[in-house]
């Protein structure tokens with residue numbers, strides 16, 4: 271594991287990720303700790319900072335749109351997919367340069383879901399997390415989160431990202447030059463204060479104060495659930511415009527890097543080992559099924575060190591389980607024979623309209639009615655064939 275932390279900046283569109291990256295880059299340069307910079311937004315027209323790796327050099331977003339006939343978001347996901355196929359090379363490149371930088375910082379597409387919820391986003395994040403201590407910086411537009419309902423939605427999104435990535439997270443309240451983030455910090459520390467703000471929130475239309483309404487109870491229970499989540503977070507207030515709060519952000523990175531090495535790395539190792547064990551057990555199970563199908567009871571005895579089978583041993587064993595046996599066993603339990611007596615009585619759509627039914631009693635009447643109708647038709651018909659048919663029927667009767 272390389273020691274330089276990787277910071278992946280994510281956030282809602284317009285939260286200020288790119289501006290934040292730009293400021294972080296220049297802040298680190300001013301501290302003589304130049305970062306390694308990666309841009310993963312294929313759709314951006316201009317990147318206001320120098321990049322070491324830029325997705326736009328490998329994938330042409332407009333061409334992807336044209337060639338695959340995609341809309342803007344589909345093209346972002348496809349560009350990321352194409353980039354993810356080369357992630358090994360990217361990691362090798364970054365790893366080679368690891369002695370020359372203190373931090374690796376990554377900008378992601380504005381459409382957060384294109385990165386966080388896509389397979390390629392997960393692959394890229396995983397690839398970095400298995401090589402570097404990786405931290406998620408979730409950027410929030412502070413002035414736009416000053417309403418309790420918007421704030422809670424933003425927090426819920428951050429929470430889902432934390433559970434999806436299972437990586438340490440720093441919540442960054444950006445744009446503090448416009449509005450201070452004290453209200454948000456207070457809400458995260460004091461549930462009573464948050465409830466108080468909900469009560470007076472004009473967006474709630476007094477719903478909360480009279481204790482009714484679906485929104486108020488939803489927001490209430492969500493905020494209770496999020497209390498646990500807040501305890502795992504580091505919160506930083508900063509302004510990408512003025513540079514305020516960036517030292518705090520670097521301190522938070524140091525803290526989270528330690529946390530990553532102590533807690534997350536071990537947890538990740540445990541998860542990976544568990545996954546490998548499950549895969550191994552699955553393989554073993556499939557192998558046992560295969561052996562059973564081949565008629566080899568104890569395959570472990572028949573596997574040589576190089577993995578081959580001893581010639582035909584156990585193959586004559588008559589008492590063998592085959593897949594078909596297994597299937598018939600499961601079939602027995604899966605299907606229960608239907609008891610005809612238990613069938614519900616057939617119901618008629620129109621129980622009173624039973625005239626169309628034929629029963630023995632009316633058979634003769636019906637036959638007579640058919641005959642009369644046919645004769646009438648045959649007589650009125652001018653066709654010779656119809657008359658012939660009528661004669662034939664009369665003869666046979």
Ligand SMILES: Nc1nc2c(ncn2[C@@H]2O[C@H](COP(=O)(O)OP(=O)(O)OP(=O)(O)O)[C@@H](O)[C@H]2O)c(=O)[nH]1
Nearest residue numbers: 282283284285286287288289380445448509510511
């Ligand atoms: N006042 C103020 N405005 C900011 C700050 N950071 C970013 N902005 C503005 O917010 C807007 C969006 O900033 P971007 O950096 O493009 O945001 P982004 O999240 O990268 O946007 P997308 O990638 O398009 O989703 C721009 O108009 C920025 O000038 C800040 O700290 N203070």
